[in-house]
Amino acid sequence: xxxxxxxxxxxxxxxxxxxxxxxxxxxxxxxxxxxxxxxxxxxxxxxxxxxxxxxxxxxxxxxxxxxxxxxxxxxxxxxxxxxxxxxxxxxxxxxxxxxxxxxxxxxxxxxxxxxxxxxxxxxxxxxxxxxxxxxxxxxxxxxxxxxxxxxxxxxxxx
Amino acid sequence: xxxxxxxxxxxxxxxxxxxxxxxxxxxxxxxxxxxxxxxxxxxxxxxxxxxxxxxxxxxxxxxxxxxxxxxxxxxxxxxxxxxxxxxxxxxxxxxxxxxxx
Numbered sequence: 001x002x003x004x005x006x007x008x009x010x011x012x013x014x015x016x017x018x019x020x021x022x023x024x025x026x027x028x029x030x031x032x033x034x035x036x037x038x039x040x041x042x043x044x045x046x047x048x049x050x051x052x053x054x055x056x057x058x059x060x061x062x063x064x065x066x067x068x069x070x071x072x073x074x075x076x077x078x079x080x081x082x083x084x085x086x087x088x089x090x091x092x093x094x095x096x097x098x099x100x101x102x103x104x105x106x107x108x109x110x111x112x113x114x115x116x117x118x119x120x121x122x123x124x125x126x127x128x129x130x131x132x133x134x135x136x137x138x139x140x141x142x143x144x145x146x147x148x149x150x151x152x153x154x155x156x157x158x
Numbered sequence: 159x160x161x162x163x164x165x166x167x168x169x170x171x172x173x174x175x176x177x178x179x180x181x182x183x184x185x186x187x188x189x190x191x192x193x194x195x196x197x198x199x200x201x202x203x204x205x206x207x208x209x210x211x212x213x214x215x216x217x218x219x220x221x222x223x224x225x226x227x228x229x230x231x232x233x234x235x236x237x238x239x240x241x242x243x244x245x246x247x248x249x250x251x252x253x254x255x256x257x258x259x
Contacts, residue, residue, distance in 0.1 A: 041216065041227020053226055069163065073233065083236060083256045090213060091229055119161045120241030 004154035008085065011099060012078055014151050022074045022114055022124055023101035025085040027092045032100035032148055033072060033126075033141040048134050055128060055137070064128045064137045068115050072141075076104070077122035096153040106147065109140035159190045160242045166224040167238055170231040173223055174208040177215070198248035199255065205239060206259030208232065 005011040015021055026032045030039045034049035045052040047061055056067040075081035081099070088097050104114060111130045117123040126144070128137060162168055168187060175184040183204045192198045212228035215221075222228050243252035 041229045043221070043225070043227045044230055051230070053230055073237070079253050079256060080240065083240075084233075086256070086259075087209060087229075087233065087236070090209060117237055117241065119163065120237045120244070122240060122244070123237045 003149075003151045005099075005151055006154045008082060011085075011151060012082075015078065015081065015099070015101070018101065018103060020076075020104035021101045022076055022104055023081050023099050024072070024074050025081070025088045025097050025099050027088065028096040028098055028153070031145060032150075033145040034138065048138050050134060050137060050141075057134075062134060064132050064134060066128050066130055068127050068129075069118060069125060071115070071125035071127035074114065074124045074126060075122065076116075076124050080120075080122035098153055099151045100145070100148045101151070102144070102148050108147075109143045111136070112140050112144065160187075160192075160238060162234075162238050164234060166226070166231055167235045169224055170222050170228065171208070171235055174211055175204070177211055178204070178207055180204060192242070192246060192248060195248065195251055198243060198246070198251040201239065202243070202248075202252045202255030203259060205236065206255060208235075 003014050005014055015023065024032055027039065030036065035046055035051050036049065037046060040046065040051055054070065054072055056065040056070050057063065058065060075084050085097055085099065108114065111128060111132055113127055113129045114124045115127045117125060171187050172184055175187060183201060186192060186197055186201055192201060209232055212232055216228060222231065224231060240252055243249045
């Protein structure tokens with residue numbers, strides 16, 4: 001499913017119809033759950049598209065270990081989403097930022113779970129709940145991305 | 159008290175309070191507590207000033223005193239400070255600064 005917004009007010013009107021949304025702003029042509037080098041700071045380390053600091057890696061960096069307060073960041077509250085959007089926009093001047101989202105109750109790949117941030121109920125982590133290889137995590141993240149809906153910024157470049 | 163998941167968050171926040179010459183903000187961060195609505199407002203607006211400064215510093219090649227990008231750490235600080243403002247009853251100041259910055 002794909003919808004279009006032109007302003008953040010439009011976005012709010014669209015997203016509020018989806019009770020239990022879990023959303024993530026993503027620059028146009030970037031992947032919603034995996035990174036490429038141009039999508040992170042130059043001092044961030046990527047391993048097969050996964051930002052090293054986002055998940056708990058084994059020392060040999062071949063495995064992802066379960067952790068309930070580490071994972072990809074998602075917004076579950078409008079104000080958090082709006083701020084995450086503004087931060088992403090400020091880092092990507094002139095580029096369209098789209099919003100990918102899923103619903104809290106929707107199926108997600110086994111071994112992954114959305115968990116509320118213990119320190120901020122407006123923020124969720126997409127966590128690994130079991131040990132898996134980095135390749136397995138990447139496959140699951142791709143699977144989840146495939147199931148996500150997108151609200152596209154129609155104000156820039158559509 | 160402000161709860162950080164990582165010590166680096168506080169180090170990065172203090173780094174930018176220093177870069178922006180904000181001793182009052184440094185004192186709030188060091189104390190780990192916001193005591194008044196005015197302090198909440200000041201810290202909330204500082205967050206967005208810090209975000210802009212970090213982008214400018216990245217362009218200028220000025221590094222932060224921690225491993226990882228300023229973008230990563232500022233996102234972490236956002237989550238920690240917003241959660242604190244919610245608990246402490248200063249979320250209206252936080253949200254207003256986010257709206258206006």
